[in-house]
Amino acid sequence: MKFAIELTNAQVGMDGEEWHVDFTLAVKPGECVLLVGPGRSGKGLLLKLCAGLVAPEQGTVRVLDHDLVALDEEGLSALRRRMGVVLQQPGLRSNMTLYTNVCLPLVYHQGIDEEELRPRVVPVLEALGLTSLQKRFPAQLTTGEARCAALARALVMNQELLLLDEVMAGLDAEMVMRVDRVLAEYRRAHAVTILATLHNPSPMLEHADRIAFVRQGRIEAAGSYAEMLTTSDAALRVYLGGGPGSSRLAS
Amino acid sequence: MIGWLGQRTIDGYLYLTDLSAHVYVTLREMVSPGRQGRWAALRVTLRQMLFTGVDALPVISAIALMLGLIVITQAGTQLPKVGGEGLIGSIIVVVIIRELGPLLTAFIVIGRSGTAITTELGNMRVAQEITALELIGIRVSRYIVMPRVVAVVLSMVCLMFYFDAVAVLGGFIIARIKLTIPFHVFAQAVAQSLSLVDVLVTAAKGMLFGTAVAVICCHHGLSVRSSYTEVPQQTTTAMINSVTICLLLDILVTVTAYF
Numbered sequence: 001m002k003f004a005i006e007l008t009n010a011q012v013g014m015d016g017e018e019w020h021v022d023f024t025l026a027v028k029p030g031e032c033v034l035l036v037g038p039g040r041s042g043k044g045l046l047l048k049l050c051a052g053l054v055a056p057e058q059g060t061v062r063v064l065d066h067d068l069v070a071l072d073e074e075g076l077s078a079l080r081r082r083m084g085v086v087l088q089q090p091g092l093r094s095n096m097t098l099y100t101n102v103c104l105p106l107v108y109h110q111g112i113d114e115e116e117l118r119p120r121v122v123p124v125l126e127a128l129g130l131t132s133l134q135k136r137f138p139a140q141l142t143t144g145e146a147r148c149a150a151l152a153r154a155l156v157m158n159q160e161l162l163l164l165d166e167v168m169a170g171l172d173a174e175m176v177m178r179v180d181r182v183l184a185e186y187r188r189a190h191a192v193t194i195l196a197t198l199h200n201p202s203p204m205l206e207h208a209d210r211i212a213f214v215r216q217g218r219i220e221a222a223g224s225y226a227e228m229l230t231t232s233d234a235a236l237r238v239y240l241g242g243g244p245g246s247s248r249l250a251s
Numbered sequence: 252m253i254g255w256l257g258q259r260t261i262d263g264y265l266y267l268t269d270l271s272a273h274v275y276v277t278l279r280e281m282v283s284p285g286r287q288g289r290w291a292a293l294r295v296t297l298r299q300m301l302f303t304g305v306d307a308l309p310v311i312s313a314i315a316l317m318l319g320l321i322v323i324t325q326a327g328t329q330l331p332k333v334g335g336e337g338l339i340g341s342i343i344v345v346v347i348i349r350e351l352g353p354l355l356t357a358f359i360v361i362g363r364s365g366t367a368i369t370t371e372l373g374n375m376r377v378a379q380e381i382t383a384l385e386l387i388g389i390r391v392s393r394y395i396v397m398p399r400v401v402a403v404v405l406s407m408v409c410l411m412f413y414f415d416a417v418a419v420l421g422g423f424i425i426a427r428i429k430l431t432i433p434f435h436v437f438a439q440a441v442a443q444s445l446s447l448v449d450v451l452v453t454a455a456k457g458m459l460f461g462t463a464v465a466v467i468c469c470h471h472g473l474s475v476r477s478s479y480t481e482v483p484q485q486t487t488t489a490m491i492n493s494v495t496i497c498l499l500l501d502i503l504v505t506v507t508a509y510f
Contacts, residue, residue, distance in 0.1 A: 051386060053382065053386075073390065074390075077385075077389070078388065087386070089378065091379035091381075091382055093375075094375075094378065094380065104291075104387065105388070108387075108389055108394065109288070111290055153387065154387075157387075
């Protein structure tokens with residue numbers, strides 16, 4: 001597999017905007033690519049294209065060696081079992097506790113019983129600082145906690161690809177550092193490919209192999225963190241944490 | 252006018268096509284190979300049966316008793332006046348077992364469980380729970396729709412027989428205060444009027460009504476798109492359509508079996 005994700009002129013209309021998104025991007029297996037840029041620039045849509053939630057009107061989207069447009073429902077489900085996706089809305093089952101929510105993919109796909117579940121789930125919950133919240137229902141969680149729970153649910157299956165939409169949003173500084181550490185360790189352990197969006201400066205930026213700046217549905221610039229910091233584009237520097245008035249969490 | 256009629260016909264055809272697609276997918280999920288998600292789906296089915304079937308027993312019992320009391324009192328007091336004592340068994344079988352029992356059971360299931368299913372799925376849709384399930388590779392047809400259809404069908408069939416039994420026996424016991432007919436005569440009259448066809452037709456109605464109610468309510472719940480205000484609208488539509496389609500199916504089965 002040459003690329004874990006390969007979008008070639010993937011075009012789709014953006015709700016409420018006159019412009020169309022048009023993405024061309026290739027992400028190698030094991031690579032971590034962060035999409036930064038203003039809100040409503042199409043970053044989330046790019047992730048939805050990769051997750052098969054939105055079909056491109058033109059162009060192609062290949063994920064883990066599969067053309068998403070050509071996949072039927074069953075094929076798409078099988079492919080999604082190999083990727084973990086966290087959207088801005090965590091989508092936790094409201095009638096299940098945090099623990100049961102995190103266990104759901106393991107129980108559903110692998111039929112794992114309680115004895116085997118705990119050793120797989122508890123370390124992830126501990127790493128994300130969710131152990132004390134595991135008996136709570138989603139309505140009793142803060143936005144950040146719910147987002148962390150959704151991340152835990154995505155991590156327990158040991159997928160090959162992670163698509164994370166604003167996973168750091170709504171988290172306090174301590175949680176941001178914890179999530180960053182967990183993702184870095186997870187990446188080292190599983191050689192997972194990560195494609196994530198950020199609209200605030202985050203320590204994740206320094207661990208990323210590449211950063212892509214998205215504006216009005218186009219990838220306007222891409223490169224390593226160090227390369228991107230040399231940009232003269234003031235707007236881009238704001239998202240990297242190096243712009244005037246911005247606070248760098250990484251520091 | 253013709254344009255409006257044409258549009259309504261097309262809409263109706265598309266709606267029935269959607270419902271048929273849900274039925275097809277449910278049947279396919281039931282027989283499709285692979286153990287993946289079977290236990291999880293079974294747990295959802297049992298939970299739905301507990302809510303639709305077991306939890307409905309008190310309200311079904313109360314309504315069945317009241318209906319039984321009314322029909323048996325009327326039949327037992329009016330028929331002797333015209334010399335029709337011998338018809339009491341037939342009246343009970345026709346009115347309670349063939350018609351009102353299945354229909355009232357279906358209406359209770361629609362009111363309790365059908366609306367709950369639409370509301371639950373609608374809220375899940377708005378909260379992105381359905382999308383999240385799809386994103387972890389869980390097929391909604393297997394984990395959400397199929398268990399609910401199976402549970403509602405099984406519950407509906409059992410509740411219909413339970414309704415009939417409670418209405419006939421319970422109704423007689425309550426009406427016994429006013430009636431002069433001994434129980435064994437009453438039981439014999441009912442048994443003589445009841446045929447195997449009646450039992451089979453009740454079971455068939457249970458399966459058809461159950462499938463229709465579950466599929467319609469799941470369809471409308473999943474049709475909610477982005478706003479919580481759509482949920483009550485879809486719930487109302489699901490309820491009205493469920494009642495209408497159950498009545499149409501009742502006519503179809505009755506005409507086919509007895510005409």
